[in-house]
Amino acid sequence: MSGAAEASGDRSIAAAGSIRQAVTGDGAVAHYTERSLTLPPEAFELPQAPPNMVNLPDRAGLFVGRRPELRSLDTAFERTGGVVVQAVHGLGGIGKSTLAAKWAAGKTASYNPVWWITAVTPLEIESGLAGLAVALQPALRDVLSQEALAERAVQWLGTHTGWLLVLDNVSDPVDVRPLLGRIAGGRFLITTRRATGWHGIAETLPVDVLGPAEAVELFERIYGDPAQDVQELCGELGCLPLAVEQAAAYCAEARIIPRAYLELLARSPERVLANTAEGVDGLRTVARVWRVTMDRLADTPLAETILRVIAWWAPDGIPRAYVAPLADESDITEALRRLAAHSMIRLHEDETISVHRLVQAISRTGEDAAETYEEAVGLLLGREQAMLGSVWITHAEVLAEHGHGKMASEGVLLLTIAVGNWYATNLSPGRASELHEAAMTGAERVLGPRSPITLLARQCVAHRCRETEPGRAVRLLTENVAVAKRVFGRNARRTFNARTSLARLKLNLGDISGGLSLAARNARRAERALGGDDPVILAADAVVAQGWRMRAESDPDRYAVRAAAEIERLLIKAIRVDGAFSETVLDLMWELGGVRETTGDLAGAIRMTQEYLEKYSVPPDSMDLSGLTARVRIVQLLVDAGHPQQARELAIALLAETEQELAGSEVGSRFRDALAALVVRIAPADDT
Template structure:
């Protein structure tokens, strides 16, 4: 009621407003009377058809650039006749999903009626949008039915009609629209969403990527009002993300600054730049706001935000999933990656890597506690650098991380490893050796001569010295490593066994057959007892032992060849038990055994082993069977030699 009223006498009644309440004068009895409404006749039945040219679309098509393949895919998808057709355009926030949907829908106003846009970020938004659709279909219902009743009325109308197009914009969860989609049997739905997954069985997904660079430049210049120097560089730095390009162009135009100046602001304070818009622009449509909404939805998976903030310091592409393993248990990491990918914050690749948009990285780097996260990202790279399988990938991430701070912020462990891996990027051996020397000097100074990092660096330098022909230096480094690993890890540890095997191989190559074979035998014995006969270290040591016996047989065939055959045959038996007859280790030993049998004068045995080798070795898929050609050449030579000596071609 707009004011208070009173009943002054016995049995008198005071009335207020629409007489929703009546009160007797003595206040003893209160009566509540609801307002009575009379529904218009049209409210009792659904309209037979929609009013002509019933269109509700946002004005987002004026700045539309490119996207011809995606528009063509939508054309093709909606050509299907019969039943309801649902397309879900998904992608990173700010990538232009809504703009694409508005552009396509605006071109179909002559084919569908109504063409209706509903913001559907939440179930409440969807219900409100459907309620407005009901009012547009029957204006007399606006003040008659509740919003819930109007929403239900719109769904009923959609279920009984065809020829309409509904755009459901920014759907957060497929479950929010599943019931609506299930109740309609005709018509068309075009959905925009950041959710890349969850659409199976209800919609056909269409992934949307960033603009091509020329298209991003065109978009910037159209908003900016002309060309400007540095536009291409800025658009590339923005990753050609449409919303970021629009935001930057409008800001540059209003602030009267160049693209280069905007790029400098972006480098210094990305969190402020991505939260800023030009006057009159939609403050909700900024990079920072759009992605913060997504991360809020992932708050129940804290590992997801931690992963996003860590990878923000690495290169945006080719991030091995294995690099993230130390962050949490495997199921937690997998679940976090799944959810990040589902919300289009990252992309998971078939090769076991992931990628992230560089602007997502920029926003993630700007969060609270950035330096602590940087240190964590650096430590993870240190762990990977110790057993790096792909130096190029690892070095790319290290170079990106090191570029964000001066070298004083880089942890000593990583600082020691970096120059070592730079060796692959310089042309000469002298420069490579110099870089490795720098890495070893730093590692020994900061971490000590026996740290795990120092051992790895010293080993790489030893390999480089051997390749460069400095065999004495390589031997000294490996000997020092053997002492360090024995003291730090123990003489039976894998690190020590591997170092001893490497030193044994080096000694054999230098002609020190006695010490080399002795070290290899010790390594093999320790590896078999500690790690097992089928361990990689044991098989490596066996290969070096076989090489030692081959060299001894060649040096003194009369004294050593027969013994060498016996020793290598025993090693071959172990390798077959470990890997099978066609394994890499058995095949390598068979090759060596064939040569040693020939040295011992057993041509028949050498022929038999070589034929067996040819029969069991796999043929490469690419057809480049160089080793097979060498084996056939060896076999031809053995057969000729046997014929010349009248020795039987088959040994006993």
């Protein structure tokens, strides 16, 4: 206590400086005094900033690329008058802070001060502002509280211009609204993972990953030397700057090559992405950065569920409809919104989702990995068959690849079969055979020879090898019938389906009598056992119709009229039971058109094939093989019916379409050859 004071008399108090509270007298129990606050003279004025007042982190040294983003920041801050606020946003680890540090370091001659504040929480913002106040007036360091110093800095910012304040890693726009609302001039550069919520307070600049060449440059700058497989490693890391930095520093310190790091990443992504070199901030690892974000989404559990499910699919072009079954629409929308707001995913106008491949890698780890994998499998298998296009196969292929050798479950096996079926109908028979053979081997090993999935895989293999190994195909389907009878019974649906498949195979191999006889017996027995309207019966009827069409073609005079009558009867039944647009109805229409052609009713065959085309729908992004086949049939029928000009016009259009859609495929070559021959055949006389 400075100064001196004297007191005399009963109950008197002497004090120097300042007294906050004093209690005296007979009932007094305490005395409380506080030192007086003595402000230095400079505290009563807001100072000018000293020259070259700069406080920036040392991150610009690792900067590569980003020329468009730097130009965008230049343009944004060129505006004059009023406060300018720019929010740079993107996924954690994507290089927002490095970009901000690089740009700000280049502006120290244009702004003063250039000040960096870590702004994750409101308390950190207050601390950073207090640090600015002390830098402006060091004499106030031990005089004012942090809160008072922060207020002092806000007052200074509000009464001065020409400064640049970087608020790094802002968690929520709400945290900075009070500060921004009090400032009329100056420049704020904000970095944040929050992609939304900035309307009315800041313009936004999204930051994406580095380009491949830039990622390689960053890696080699840290690693110290050029190395093999760097481009592949950077690609596997999704060209995410923090992941590239982390990998390069780790490889340099551990003295391992990029290929070794790739192998470590494949075996244990979560552990690898949590490791960093000595002397590097342990909080700045990919795993840690994203875990912080997911902790902020803990109040929306569905967000993490979605992230863990889509982690098993391809990273781009994920239809929002694929995750719709996980919850009701409003909850799905809210979970996706929050994930996008925190830059964990991107939502696109075409109703698709994108997610970084490293976010996927970490999301595929954990105790519930197998469970979420099965959920991802179920969601894809649950898509309607008519909707399985190139988008579906992209995600299904990635999903199946994750499961191979790791999770040989029923879901994986069914998915492998489904992917094989897609390839079988989309011009890749070799790939289809490979997948179906793998599914059959896996099913027999994991589920046993009597599993329904084993039966299905065996059936698919038989269909793939019927041209190259017809004897094996017959043996496989005969075995299916025997197994189905033993396991499920003579009159079970699976048994009838097994006989249907065997009958169709026999027909396709040219055994018309044996195939038709088996198909007819099977259909009659199924109708007695299951009733008249069961889908199993309709499938059996379709094979009966195929048999009658083939019998009519083999001996038109003897069988054509009866074949037409039999198929017409089955068609009427199928329309009544299954509707006019079912797959069975289309099959029967196709067979009936063939029989009418055989009888010489070309006009009827053309009408039936045209009606088939009107009802036939092509899965999106899939090869329209059935439609092309039907139109080729119409060309041939038009030629036979004496309409060469109409046939030629259709054939030329089909030839151009085939060359565009089926280029490079074996099936496409067959289509082109057949169409080219037809065009030549019906060429006008003056064309030859």
